[in-house]
Every structure is written in structure tokens, then in C-alpha cells.
Amino acid sequence: MNFDLNEDQQSIKASIEKVCEKFDDEYWLERDRSGEFPHDFHQTLAENGWLGIAMSPEYGGSGLGMTEAAVMMQTISASGAGLSGASAVHMNIFGLNPVQVFGSSAQKNRFLPPLIRGEDKACFAVTEPDAGLDTTHLKTQAVREGDHYVVTGRKIWISTAQVANKMLIIARTTALEKAAKPTDGLSLFYTDLDRSRVEVREIEKMGRKAVDSNMLFIDGLRVPIDDMIGEEGHGFKYLLHGLNPERILIASEAIGLGQAALRRATQYAKERVVFGRPIGQNQAIQHPLAQAWMQLEAANLMVMKAATLYDSGKPCGAEANSAKYLAAEAAFQSCQTAIATLGGMGYAKEYHVERYLRESFIPRLAPVSPQMIMCFIAEKVLGLPKSY
């Protein structure tokens, strides 16, 4: 067991910190006000080769693992960019994992290099208004017509669809009633987001205003058969492949967010003098901060364990889910403690921590609820009967 970051990971952290210096708290505060997508941030990361961190070198990536990607995402988030910074690139880091693993070499040549160069932006269209975690009950349909599929349906909570030109979309190619198993008959496509056929309606939400979340109304989107990933009907299996990396990354981003909040709170506690002494000298202030640190560190160990297992090709479902749970709760606690530490100032936008608190709900709610994680652990790890 080695708990140190290796040489690569240390360099990645230092290099990302350097890039993020240019995009300071004021930059993110302004994006949170205006809602403008952080294009220049995305572009800077793309230009310097960061989007391909976990993609194969054959297609312009660097071929590193989920551990390195997790270090990168945590560093972005911890810089103060929070989930706004992380979500701006998140999907481009791991989202095309199914394409990389199950796509043909022609597809990989066509799809991966422009994404890594930052010319393409992709969104991930899975969840639907009537089917969230219950992915097998997806209603979006893809009907074969000659050399195309015609896709019709609705998707919800699709991040970055306002700025994306590509989407990874899952749809039913065989009706649920006709499929041998509910998990059969779903197919995965990576295709153009054709706005003449897809209406993208932004959802106003609590935090992370700079990175949009949307409803998608898809009406007769024509998808060439060449854009189908892998075999027809196996989409669900392909999708499952990307779930653990997604949980690992979002957990790592949550840790970063918690660290950003803790850093601000600690700084304030050292500087703010009341009754002739810094408030950080009071145990009522320092104990919650110490607790936040411990919780973040402990959760981070689980994140790194899950990432290490994933990179060595071992099963990591329990660890990836636990990491997501622990990291999200630790981040939330840290953000909440930060506001309490800053008192009234914590409620003011210019002190940044209220923005972090609003963002801390994202890793708590998505991509899976804490309750579902507990159901998973109870059933799969402890062997208790399935409850739902």
C-alpha cells in the first residue's frame, strides 16, 4: 500500500494547478453570475492535451488511468473552479469510454481526436423524465430506416447540451415487450446533435450556472448506422462499463470542492479577529474544520482505492459507489462548515463558499442518490435481500 502520489500524478497536479491559476475565483464567480460557459477554460485544457488524459495514445490521448484522471479533476475542482470547472470537461474525460472500448477503429479515428483537441464537445444523453436510474425502462426509440436510425424521445438532465455538437445517446431498438431481457434491446449511438431535430431546453437550477443542464426533445433525429457503437441491442452493457469511472471522477471532484471550501474557511478563521483573537482559536470553530478535513481525507482514500482497483482491471463497484457516497457527504459537510465559519460573510457571493455549497448538491444527487448506493452496498456487499 503506497499512499503517495507517484511522479506522474504529482506532475499532473502541479501542471493543472498552474493552468487553473489563470481561472481564479473571480472568473468562476462571474461565470456563475452570467451563466456563460467557460469556453476559454475548456479550450486551454484542450490545447494543452489534458482532455485526452485517459484516452488511447493511438487517437491523440495520453493513455493514463482513472487514477490520473481523478487527480486532474480533483485539482481542477480544488482550485476554486469547483463543479463548474470540472463539469465543463468531465464528459470529455470519461464519457466516451464506451466508444474507446467498444467502438470500431474507424469510429475511434473519426470521434476521439476531435474531442481530445477540443473541437468537438460531447454530451451524454441517457436519463429520461420517466426513467432515471431505471435505465431499462427508457422510452426513447431508434427505428431502423435503410442506412439510418430515426430517433424519437425525450431526455433530461443532459449537461452541456447547449454547447455540445455531439452526443452519446442510448435508445431502444427493440421494444421492451419484445426483448428477451429488459436490459436487451438498447443501443448506443455517438452522433451529431442536430438542432433541427433536437430541441434543447435549459433547466434553471440551483448551482453551477455556467454549465447548462437540459431537457432534450428529440423528434425524428436521423442517425447514420455508422454512428452506432458496438452491436445493436447491447447498449446497456456498454453503458455499464462507464459507470464506475464516472462515480470515481465525480467523487474526486467533490473532494476538490470540499477542499476549496475548507481552504477558504480556514483562511478566514485565521484572519478574522473577534474579541481580540482570531475566531479560529475557538474550538467551536476549529473542531468542525478539523472534522471536515478528516472526512475529506478519508473519503479521498476510498476514491483513490476505487481508481487504483479500476486501473488494475479489478472489480470496483462497491468502492466506486462508496467513494461517491463518502466524497459527496464530506464535500457537503465541508461547504456547510465553511459557511458557518464565515458567518454572515459566508452568505455573501463574493466570499465564494455559498457557491460551493450550492454545487455540493450535485455530487450528492447525481449520478446516483446516496440511498441507492446504500441499497447497492446492502445487497451486493452485505448479501441482504434486494429492497426495491
Add this chain to the structure above:
Amino acid sequence: MRVIVAVKRVVDYNVKVRVRSDGGGVDIANVKMSMNPFDEIAVEEAVRLKEAGVAAEVVVVSAGVAQCQETLRTALAMGADRAILIETNEELQPLAVAKLLNAIVDKEQPQLIIFGKQAIDDDSNQTGQMMAALASLPQATFASRLQIADGRAIVSREIDGGAETLSLALPAVVTTDLRLNEPRYVTLPNLMKAKKKPMETVRPEDLAVDVRPRLTTLRLAEPPKRCAGVIVPDVKTLVEKLKSEAKVL
């Protein structure tokens, strides 16, 4: 043409340093360390010379503890070709570093040696100058522009009255000012490539250099705390206060 760039590992400029409780130095335990920003400018300039076809090889050199390898790796990732670490746990003062680098220069015979004008930790602003003197080389400090042509270095430097331009016969020593260039970011592919670039480690003994400190730090103190300001109602009060309290008028 070979270019040598000296780089130093220093406390990151974003870190608020604190004086150790014994007053003997600055607390650098668990503190973020980075490449001295002026040295980054030096590396950038050398790499640009290489990209322009002027320099054939860029060698980066650092003296200090084993962790200086990280700093050297950053320089390699920025585009330097190889690195030399002069490894020692001794406290190194500017004269010692100048002697060490002089020994390396003697061995490598570069045409150009670029230093940051000073390190942001001790602000000594001595190493480049002393090294040039030890090697009897011409020097141009605080460079804001550098050109190499016909075996000479043309260096613009900012001085009190304006800008001065010097012409130096190569080999020469140049130290960089802030305005020389804006260093690039390290790209991920270059970071990976840097791992394959050679890094040599030597010790001061190998170079027959005595690095024993010659200066003793007597005391280190934090700057006095700034008191909170006051808002004055009008200019008259301001002038009075500047006269009677601040005593600057």
C-alpha cells in the same frame, strides 16, 4: 549552440510563508514548492531559441535536495532536452551555487547561460552575476529582450532612465526579467515525453566544489502587521493626519 538554464526550487509564490518558531528560517514543511518564476522565464526563452533553430540543445541544471528533480522535470516538460541535478542536502548560498554552475559550464561548454534574475525566496540576485565573474564571461542582467545574431547576444534591459541595449560576445551570461516572455503551460503529452529525457545526478564533491555556507543568518522576522485603515471625512483632515500622524508631509 548549447544553452544552459539554471533553475531553482522555491516556495510557491502563492504560499503565505511563516517564520519558524525558532526564528532560524522559513517554515517549508508541507508547503507547496515550484520552479522560481524568473527561472521559468529563463527556460521559456531557451526553449524558444531552440524552436527558432538558434539553439541546438537546452540543458537545465538545478542544485539542491533530491526533490529538485520535480522542478527539473517541469523544465524538461516545457521543452528542455536534458537535466542535471547537483544533489546535496547542504544549505546552498549564492556563491556556492555560482561555483557549482561554473563547474558544470566548464564541462558542458555552452554558448549561453540563462539565469532568472533572482529567486523569489531569498531575493539575493547574485548567482548569475557571480557565476559570470567566476567564468570570466560577459553578462547582461535583467534582460527584457534577447536576440542571438552573428555570435553575439543582443540584450535589452530596463534601467532607471529607460531601456539599454547591450551587445555581448558569446559565450555569455544573461539573467531574465519579468517582461522577457510569458512562460507556456506544460502540456500533458510533453509531461509524458519528459519522463524519457535524460536526468543526470552529480554531487558537489564530484565537481570538487566546497559549498560550505559563508554567511550566517542572525535573525529572521515577519514584517510588521498592517493596521486597519481609517476613513477620513475630508481632504483637510487627511492633510492634517499626514502631517501629524503619518509625518510624511
